[in-house]
Amino acid sequence: MTDVTEMTNAAGAPKAVEHTGPDPVVHVAGAQDIAHDLLVIPDRGVQLVPNIGIIGGRDAVLVVETGLGPRNAERVLEFAADHARGRKLYLTTTHFHPEHAFGAEVFTGAATYLANRDQAADLETKGPGYLEMFRQLSESAARQLEGVRLVRPDIVYDRSYDLDLGGRVVHLRATGRAHSKGDQVIGVPDADVLFTGDLVEAGQFAVFPWFPPHDTDVSGTRWxxxxxxxxARRPRTVVPGHGGLGGPQLLADVRDYLAELRQETWLRRDSAADEQTIADEIADLMIRRRPQWIGREWIGKGVGCLCAERAAHAHDEPAPGSPS
Structure with missing residues (x-):
């Protein structure tokens, strides 16, 4: 996702603004082999471009993410079909946000689209609002989203799905509510690779799409x-939603940040400080601890989410660091 200022648009959906980076175009020529018959088309550090996976087996190829809109998806599909060389094509997306899933229509008839039930519901109920929101990010984003038609996945699973590509089984696992309600991770056990979507963004403060009252599905505690x-799984290679690939430390970095954010927020939430003061104090603290990380504007959103969750849990458990 990108820089945000909270507003509402005519459709009543949250509105994000200030996408000021390069055009969000997927460059398939930069695809990198990370294991046998397993490639990643990297985001190149460009906002609204996700890391995209191409996972091959003997009989089929799975594409992970579509890119933002039909034109990016056309590039991804052409690349995947060329790589597949006649093998069956599948598509999956880590969650419903536009740069990850709003090109799925291009794959209709060419690939079988799989997603978990919560993600399919997100696409149906929240997809139109997010389409309108992302169209207002910038002229370049709006161009990429021209002609988008949201489609329902061909196969909808509940919590887990094992996809046999022929000699390679890929694990699709719904995580439950976290960055979104329908997050899923994609594991390739034989290569020890994990695709995380925006549960992990390398070198960036966690993106909290916290836009009350329009969207409050993100959960800091569940995340x-x-x-x-x-x-705890410590996969060899982690492919984040955005940012450079890495190892298990990427997972640990996000885990540790979220733990610190919750602790610092809940300790202050139990004081007399107002939410803006809490957000300002915590943002200053987190930036000093992680000066190289980008996405500083998302710290306050995380604080807002966790303040709400602390209020909901106030009678259930003590805040971290408080006497029990």
Whole structure:
């Protein structure tokens, strides 16, 4: 995602503004081999461009993410079909946000689209609002989103799906509510590779799409629990939603940041300080601890989310660091 200022648009959806980077175009020529028959088309550090996966087996190829809009998806599909050389094509997306999933229509008839049930519901109920929001980010984003038609996945699963590509089984796993309600991770066990979507963004403060009252599905506490589970697995290669590929430390970095954000927020939330004062104090603290990370504007959104969650849990458990 990108820099945000909270507003509302005519459709009543949250509105994000200030996409000022280069055109969000997927460059398939930069695809990198990271394991046997497993490639990543990197985001090149460009806003609104995700890392895209191409995972091959003997009989089929799975594409992970579409890119922002039909023209990017056409490039991805052409590249994947050329790589597949006649093998069956599948598509999956890590969550419903536009740069990850709003090109799926291009794959209709050429690939079988799989997603978990919560993500399919997100596409149906929240997709139109996010389409309008992202069209207002910038002229370049609006151009990429021209002609978008949201489509329902061909295969909708509940919590887990094992996709046999022929000699390689890929694990699709719904994580439950975290960065969004329908997040999923994609694991390639034989290569020890994990695609995380925006649960992990390398070198960036976690993106909290916290836009009350329009979108409050993000959960800091549940996200932290997901990251604790993923970090314990220690996969060899982690492909984040955005940013450079890495190893298990990427998972640990996000886990540790979310744990610190929750602790610092909940300790202050139990004081007399107002939410803006809390957000300002924590933003200053987190930036001093991680001066190289980008996305500083998302710290305050995370604080807002966790303040709301602290209020909801106030009678259930003590804040971290407080007497029990």
């Amino acid at each position: 932290l629990a997901v990251m604790e589970r993923l970090a």
